[in-house]
Amino acid sequence: MFNFPVESFWLIVPWPFIWLALGIFMYFRNKRDDDLEDPSEGEVKN
Amino acid sequence: MKDDVLIFLIYLFLLLCVGLYFSRKASKSPNSYLLGDRKVGPAVTALTMQSTSMSGFMFLGGPALAFQHGWYAMMYAIGDAGGGIINLSVLGKRMRRMSELLGALSPIEYLEKRFKSAAVRIVGSIIATVFLFAYVFAQFLAAGKALESLTGWKYEWAVVVGVGVIVIYTVAGGYLAVVWTDFFQALVMLVGVACILVVAFVHVGGLSGLNQSLGEMDPSYLSIWGEDYIYYGQWGVILGSSLIYMIGYMGLPHVVVRHMSMESTKTVKSATLWSAIYNQLFAYSPYLLGLVGIVLLPNLSDPEMVIPTLAYTFFPGVVAALLLSAVMAAIMSTSDSILMQAGTILSRDVYQRFINKKANPTKMILISRLSILFAGITGILVAVIQPPKVFDLVVFAFGTMGNSFMVPYIAAVYWKKANSTGVLCSMIGGGITNILWTALDWQAITGLHPFLAGLFISVIGMIIGNLFGNPPTSDMEEIFEEAKGPRRLPKKVEQNIAQDIAPEARVISDFMKHKPSVQGVQR
Numbered sequence: 001m002f003n004f005p006v007e008s009f010w011l012i013v014p015w016p017f018i019w020l021a022l023g024i025f026m027y028f029r030n031k032r033d034d035d036l037e038d039p040s041e042g043e044v045k046n
Numbered sequence: 047m048k049d050d051v052l053i054f055l056i057y058l059f060l061l062l063c064v065g066l067y068f069s070r071k072a073s074k075s076p077n078s079y080l081l082g083d084r085k086v087g088p089a090v091t092a093l094t095m096q097s098t099s100m101s102g103f104m105f106l107g108g109p110a111l112a113f114q115h116g117w118y119a120m121m122y123a124i125g126d127a128g129g130g131i132i133n134l135s136v137l138g139k140r141m142r143r144m145s146e147l148l149g150a151l152s153p154i155e156y157l158e159k160r161f162k163s164a165a166v167r168i169v170g171s172i173i174a175t176v177f178l179f180a181y182v183f184a185q186f187l188a189a190g191k192a193l194e195s196l197t198g199w200k201y202e203w204a205v206v207v208g209v210g211v212i213v214i215y216t217v218a219g220g221y222l223a224v225v226w227t228d229f230f231q232a233l234v235m236l237v238g239v240a241c242i243l244v245v246a247f248v249h250v251g252g253l254s255g256l257n258q259s260l261g262e263m264d265p266s267y268l269s270i271w272g273e274d275y276i277y278y279g280q281w282g283v284i285l286g287s288s289l290i291y292m293i294g295y296m297g298l299p300h301v302v303v304r305h306m307s308m309e310s311t312k313t314v315k316s317a318t319l320w321s322a323i324y325n326q327l328f329a330y331s332p333y334l335l336g337l338v339g340i341v342l343l344p345n346l347s348d349p350e351m352v353i354p355t356l357a358y359t360f361f362p363g364v365v366a367a368l369l370l371s372a373v374m375a376a377i378m379s380t381s382d383s384i385l386m387q388a389g390t391i392l393s394r395d396v397y398q399r400f401i402n403k404k405a406n407p408t409k410m411i412l413i414s415r416l417s418i419l420f421a422g423i424t425g426i427l428v429a430v431i432q433p434p435k436v437f438d439l440v441v442f443a444f445g446t447m448g449n450s451f452m453v454p455y456i457a458a459v460y461w462k463k464a465n466s467t468g469v470l471c472s473m474i475g476g477g478i479t480n481i482l483w484t485a486l487d488w489q490a491i492t493g494l495h496p497f498l499a500g501l502f503i504s505v506i507g508m509i510i511g512n513l514f515g516n517p518p519t520s521d522m523e524e525i526f527e528e529a530k531g532p533r534r535l536p537k538k539v540e541q542n543i544a545q546d547i548a549p550e551a552r553v554i555s556d557f558m559k560h561k562p563s564v565q566g567v568q569r
Binding site: 002003004006007010011012015016018019020022023024026027028030031034036037 | 097117120124127128131134135139191208254257258261265268269270311314315316318319321322323326484531534
């Protein structure tokens with residue numbers, strides 16, 4: 001595909017999708033953690 | 047005056063305005079000046095992190111690498127594209143919490159307070175100062191050369207004007223000016239490179255057409271092993287090329303300070319998404335333009351000029367100059383952050399820590415400004431004179447800082463029992479390994495990238511060093527636990543607890559419902 005050799009295709013092309021998927025996954029994971037935390041938790045008090 | 051020169055001057059003037067706009071806000075306290083009151087939102091955090099990480103190398107060195115080695119260079123882009131996501135996910139929340147609990151304003155001070163060791167701060171300050179200065183000198187040199195080639199000015203004047211603007215807005219506006227100009231410059235970088243790439247792809251027939259042309263010229267360009275398969279089978283080199291940017295940013299003080307300045311731990315969530323989207327749109331593009339250069343500019347004598355040459359080939363002078371502001375944006379957004387960090391280390395980690403511990407906030411802001419001014423003027427002089435020995439250090443700057451600080455920063459928030467001896471061994475061992483590996487070209491003998499070798503030694507140093515020295519105090523262990531954030535119990539444990547307390551809860555509920563009289567208690 002895209003005139004890549006097979007090895008180069010599988011080592012290069014999936015990465016943008018992997019990173020994007022990881023970014024979205026981390027967003028929802030952090031959102032779940034934030035929702036479970038106390039609303040004022042973000043501001044850590046000394 | 048030529049139109050394209052006028053565009054650059056307007057661009058520089060806008061940056062100056064941003065710096066002056068933030069100068070009053072920055073003067074409130076050292077926290078305001080050095081960390082923007084820890085009030086930086088997700089979009090700005092993500093984009094300043096990216097534009098700081100991605101220096102002039104992205105527009106000059108990166109495309110040149112692709113021009114020389116073909117698709118192998120994309121291994122660096124792959125690491126770069128994920129670096130921000132990894133950095134925010136691994137360090138973000140915990141470092142934000144811990145830095146505030148420790149009251150640390152600089153990443154080196156943070157290490158000293160976490161590991162309760164002045165030696166950590168001394169060694170950390172020395173490594174950071176030497177290599178941050180080397181790094182910033184190189185960026186200033188690049189800024190001067192870029193401005194010289196884009197405007198036709200004399201190199202010395204280009205350095206004084208280009209770098210002078212960076213120094214003025216950083217001194218005036220402090221950290222807030224740096225992050226907001228970085229945010230703006232990240233967008234300039236994206237728009238500039240995207241416009242050039244779209245037109246370039248039209249010329250070469252898209253990705254398929256580009257690869258077909260590359261394959262016809264030299265099939266090794268299409269492999270991940272470099273031109274003429276020079277790195278064939280050397281997975282240590284391939285892996286190191288990706289890892290250096292994928293995880294190496296976690297060791298750069300001027301990048302990790304972004305975690306400390308976030309508005310709250312909740313900033314991490316959206317910043318990760320911003321980072322993921324921005325990086326996928328930007329990180330690959332300069333390298334792709336390097337590949338386009340192989341096809342469209344086969345006789346180019348200086349590979350570093352791939353992007354400027356393509357811009358002037360496709361667009362009329364004024365538009366090209368506008369798009370090439372992206373090159374200056376990349377250099378300036380990295381320079382200001384390094385300058386800011388170098389000044390912070392001089393004022394906070396050297397002056398206030400070892401010279402005048404009782405300096406009041408007003409004096410600290412003044413000292414911070416003077417430190418940045420000192421670093422900036424020194425940088426301008428060095429960039430103008432160009433002493434060769436200084437620039438030898440630049441080769442080691444990124445890798446050495448990454449190998450020195452990455453493992454300590456991660457251990458600080460993930461290893462409760464980590465101690466100062468382990469951190470010192472890790473910093474010194476990792477840094478020296480990277481320097482030796484690069485200077486003596488051990489990559490050629492071992493097939494192992496210098497960053498990978500330094501990382502390995504840094505981890506070993508941390509583990510072995512931790513066997514010696516004093517364990518962390520109990521109050522530090524408490525801070526560590528607090529920095530981890532609220533913990534949730536596993537579902538099974540929660541179910542068991544619910545079952546265990548169920549009879550008791552039922553009795554209390556019945557008691558509350560019927561309110562029977564209790565002997566000895568008046569109702």
